[in-house]
Amino acid sequence: MTAGMSQTRMRLRLRGRLLGAMAVATAWSIGFVGAAPSAVAADVQADQWYLKPMQAEEMWKTTTGAGITVAVIDTGINPSTPSLKGQVLKGLDATGAEGDETDDYTGHGTTMAELIAGTGKGGGLKGLAPGAKIIPMRVADTDFQNSHSVNAYDSADSIRAAADSDAQIISMSFGSEFKMDREIEAVKYAQGKGKLFFAAVGNEAKKGNAPIYPAAYPEVVGVGAADKQGKVSDTSQYGNIVDIAAPGDDVPFWCDEKFERYCRGDGGTSAATAITSASAALVWSAHPDWTANQVLNVLFDTASRDWEKGTLSKYLGHGLIRPSMNILKGKGDPGAPDVSPLTNEKTSGSAGSAAPSASASSQPDKKNKAEDATMAGSSTKKDGDSQLGLIIGGVAVVLVLGAGAFALVRKRRTA
Secondary structure (H helix, E strand, O other): OOOOOOOOEOOOEEOOOOOOOOOOOOOOOOEOOOOOHHHHHHHHHHOOOOOOOOOHHHHHOOOOOOOOEEEEEEOOOOOOOOOOOOOEOOOEEOOOOOOOOOOOOOOHHHHHHHHHHOEOHHHOOEOOOOOOEEEEEEOOOHHHHHHOOOOOOHHHHHHHHHHHOOOOEEEEOEEEOOOOHHHHHHHHHHHHOOOEEEEEOOOOHHHOOOOOEOOOOOOOEEEEEEOOOOOEOOOOOOOOOOOEEEEOOOOOEEOOOOOOOEEOOEOHHHHHHHHHHHHHHHHHHHOOOOOHHHHHHHHHHOOEOOOOOOOOEOOOEOOEOOOHHHHOOOOOOOOOOOEOOOOOOEOOOOOHHHOOOOOHHHOHHHHHHHHHOOOOOOOOOHHHHOEEEEEEOOEEEEEEOOOOOOOOOOOEEOO
């Protein structure tokens, strides 16, 4: 991914399932041009606006995510940035191309890893779960695919490898509107292994609303984005693909693969997915005997919303994520360890840190009903201008259910 000057949106990393797919241009934000490293670092951490309202400092007194490992399926992860030194474990390069999983060809994967488990050392990005560890899984986006000979099944292979790893959580800010049998099998395999799988729903809201995979698979939790003012991003995909929302807009990121500077801009649903994965790591670290079903159920149960519990907004799913409600206040019903929080069906998978996850998209009838329901901040585009008061970790913010959609062709990119 390259640095651009005309837009401020970190796009969903897109990759063709079949080789030869048309490339999609991606845009980054204006960078901290000419700033000294210390000045850049200070600006980066100051721009992590969501940490304070999410009560990160307070949560870190109780848990930092220690004992939890997150597999990040992305463009690779550079383990040598100040914020990631000592945080990155051995992973997999599934591309089959030159380099390995530590060769991040855009900087996107490294940003996701820092948002999850960055220590903030050297003034870099602070992860919401700085005690967690990262397993990098490198896959190819459209541009990389078009310029290299790559493994066409890298996504499926990465998911399967993540399922076989020690990671409890899988975080994937990649997507395509096309299903792939081998990927479907890998996702189900990960569910059977008890992994909690989060994926970005995408940011092309104004260009269509095709379901995005893997976020739309029944076993994957689709994550939408909210902006700095607490509004749902008008570019974040909506519909039954969305299970939960998290801060994503106006999140700084590495500008490119050279790792010379961070850029200001919108992390979108990519950043939201990383922050959601980190939230899950905090909750799971505080309750290591819980299963993935229980962690997910608590995240859904404590999400901020002002509509009836159990019904879903097609923009926010269960609402805006609030791990502090559990970490600091002990709220949230974990439910049965072997029952999906959305389908109410038994799930396979080992106990504790290896129980299966679930997605609201696995229950289309329930989601369709939720989409048609009348609630504060209607899911219609017209009503998207109405204000919905939500609270992140006890700090009141305003959330607007703005309309959005996300159309993709057979390519993959970051959210």
